[in-house]
Amino acid sequence: MNKRVTKGIILGRFNYGEADRILTIITPDYGKIRVIAKGVRKEKSRLAGGIELFCISHISYIPGKRDIGTLVSTRLATNFGAIVKDLGRTQLGYRVLQTIDKVTEDECEGAFFDLVVETLQALDGDVDSNLTEAWFDVRLLRLLGHEPNVYTDTNDQALVPAAKYRFDYTEMAFDNDKNGSFGEDHIKLLRLMLTNPIRSLTAVGRSAELAVQLRTLTNTILQQQL
Numbered sequence: 001m002n003k004r005v006t007k008g009i010i011l012g013r014f015n016y017g018e019a020d021r022i023l024t025i026i027t028p029d030y031g032k033i034r035v036i037a038k039g040v041r042k043e044k045s046r047l048a049g050g051i052e053l054f055c056i057s058h059i060s061y062i063p064g065k066r067d068i069g070t071l072v073s074t075r076l077a078t079n080f081g082a083i084v085k086d087l088g089r090t091q092l093g094y095r096v097l098q099t100i101d102k103v104t105e106d107e108c109e110g111a112f113f114d115l116v117v118e119t120l121q122a123l124d125g126d127v128d129s130n131l132t133e134a135w136f137d138v139r140l141l142r143l144l145g146h147e148p149n150v151y152t153d154t155n156d157q158a159l160v161p162a163a164k165y166r167f168d169y170t171e172m173a174f175d176n177d178k179n180g181s182f183g184e185d186h187i188k189l190l191r192l193m194l195t196n197p198i199r200s201l202t203a204v205g206r207s208a209e210l211a212v213q214l215r216t217l218t219n220t221i222l223q224q225q226l
Contacts, residue, residue, distance in 0.1 A: 002063060005059070006058075007027060007059070007113075008059045009120075012024040012098070023071065026100060026108070026113050031104075032104050032112075033069060034067055035070060038071070040071075047071060050076050054079070054081070054124075056077045056078040057077055058075040059072075060074075080124035089129055103226065115136070119135075121199075125199075131207055133211075133215050133218075134214040138218050139194070146172070146225045148217075149171075150191050150194065154168050159187055162184065163176055166180035166182065
């Protein structure tokens with residue numbers, strides 16, 4: 001029996017048969033896995049407590065000969081329970097899980113697991129949700145190799161602090177435009193998002209305000225890359 005033990009976050013789940021459930025789980029050690037939780041929908045199932053959404057769980061499972069393994073045991077490690085108390089944060093949490101499931105391969109690196117953990121921690125706390133969403137998008141873009149250019153413009157010239165810019169989605173770079181919506185503060189915050197943990201950005205002046213526009217930008221870039 002080749003049992004594996006790891007941590008995991010549920011990305012998606014659906015009912016199977018009379019009492020089973022198929023789970024898609026992202027882990028730091030084995031990438032993205034799919035397992036069947038047998039009998040989990042029965043009232044006294046020992047597996048049920050560790051496979052809720054917005055949680056980190058300790059799990060053990062037996063890999064399948066094809067693509068679906070068998071869940072053996074679960075134990076709740078961290079419950080981000082405050083997320084479900086706010087509709088907007090809950091919807092964003094679902095978006096995070098669904099997006100990670102969509103863009104990752106089964107052999108994805110542990111950095112994707114870390115990104116989900118940090119994003120759920122922010123949603124569970126008091127970090128502004130617009131800032132959290134923009135940060136998640138831009139960090140995911142970086143992991144996927146599609147991060148925006150935040151240092152030179154479409155003409156390969158260094159971005160100027162006092163200038164105004166629009167974003168060219170074809171070139172994945174800013175274009176100098178006196179009527180543009182983006183300025184020095186937006187670009188500074190984007191640079192910080194690419195290199196810093198989300199919680200440190202709450203100390204940046206106007207970060208929540210700037211994130212409203214940046215969220216639209218990062219959402220659009222990500223949708224184009226999906």
